[in-house]
Amino acid sequence: MNGPDLKSTMSSNAGSQSAASAALLSVRALEKRYRTKSGEEVQALKQINVDLADGEFVSVLGPSGCGKTTLLKIIVGIVPPSAGTLSLRGAPISGPQAGMGVVFQSSVLLPWWTVLENVLLPIRVLKLDLAANRKKARDLLALVGLKGFENSYPGELSGGMQQRAAIVRGLIHDPGILLMDEPFGALDAMTRERMNVELQRIWLSTAKTVFFITHSVSEAVFLSDRVLVLSARPGTLVDEIKVPFPRPRNIDLMSTAEFGDLTRRLRGALGGGEATHD
Numbered sequence: 303m304n305g306p307d308l309k310s311t312m313s314s315n316a317g318s319q320s321a322a323s324a325a326l327l328s329v330r331a332l333e334k335r336y337r338t339k340s341g342e343e344v345q346a347l348k349q350i351n352v353d354l355a356d357g358e359f360v361s362v363l364g365p366s367g368c369g370k371t372t373l374l375k376i377i378v379g380i381v382p383p384s385a386g387t388l389s390l391r392g393a394p395i396s397g398p399q400a401g402m403g404v405v406f407q408s409s410v411l412l413p414w415w416t417v418l419e420n421v422l423l424p425i426r427v428l429k430l431d432l433a434a435n436r437k438k439a440r441d442l443l444a445l446v447g448l449k450g451f452e453n454s455y456p457g458e459l460s461g462g463m464q465q466r467a468a469i470v471r472g473l474i475h476d477p478g479i480l481l482m483d484e485p486f487g488a489l490d491a492m493t494r495e496r497m498n499v500e501l502q503r504i505w506l507s508t509a510k511t512v513f514f515i516t517h518s519v520s521e522a523v524f525l526s527d528r529v530l531v532l533s534a535r536p537g538t539l540v541d542e543i544k545v546p547f548p549r550p551r552n553i554d555l556m557s558t559a560e561f562g563d564l565t566r567r568l569r570g571a572l573g574g575g576e577a578t579h580d
């Protein structure tokens with residue numbers, strides 16, 4: 303196994319043209335200010351520059367309230383930015399994009415719909431061919447180990463199984479980018495480890511670009527090619543590390559010295575203030 307490259311790879315604030323044209327997704331000089339009900343202005347994000355390359359797995363770590371969910375919602379197009387630009391393969395975007403799939407922290411499956419119908423929701427929303435996508439839904443459910451549960455209701459599944467169904471829903475319309483907001487935050491530690499291995503397997507077999515928000519330093523290192531660290535609000539990028547470990551990664555990786563070096567550095571970048579789940 304190669305030792306980790308601890309050299310910082312902070313992206314420049316300006317962002318080079320060549321990086322922008324090579325990127326699947328580019329975020330430039332992004333700012334978000336909310337106006338609260340009492341009329342106060344809250345700055346959630348400040349001068350965020352992010353590039354995602356094709357097939358890359360990128361995680362974002364940061365303390366609660368630093369703007370992680372806001373960043374994801376802006377990328378997905380459900381919250382407008384206050385300033386800055388987003389582009390997909392060099393073309394500016396605004397508003398919801400069909401090329402993105404989202405998985406939220408709680409799986410938000412509709413309890414009165416079967417697993418199969420829940421998974422097909424994006425197909426209905428995007429008015430794609432339902433019949434043609436039923437087989438694909440079944441195949442993806444089998445891929446995540448839910449074969450035989452197609453006609454079950456969410457309440458009949460464990461938390462981990464519900465999250466796997468939610469991942470299939472995020473993938474069903476074949477988005478180029480899968481965005482996940484603390485998808486395993488509500489799971490117990492052992493289920494979470496299993497889900498990490500499972501997500502790696504799905505990612506390796508679907509070749510998606512993944513933008514993954516988490517609170518957990520070890521989860522971020524285990525899963526990612528790159529980990530970005532946001533400061534406390536207003537969230538701004540304070541560190542970025544590359545994770546060099548070859549794939550597929552085994553959970554034993556977490557007990558190696560190299561893994562420990564990376565998690566220590568990230569905890570340092572987080573300021574050691576915010577407790578993490580691990």
Ligand code: ADP
Binds near residue numbers: 336338365367370371
């Ligand atoms: P995180 O996901 O990192 O915990 P969020 O993106 O949810 O952070 O929130 C970032 C900051 O923006 C927080 O201070 C939060 O209270 C504020 N915020 C989020 N959504 C809204 C909103 N709709 N109106 C006003 N403030 C908001």
Ligand code: MG
Binds near residue numbers: 370371372483
């Ligand atoms: Mg959040």
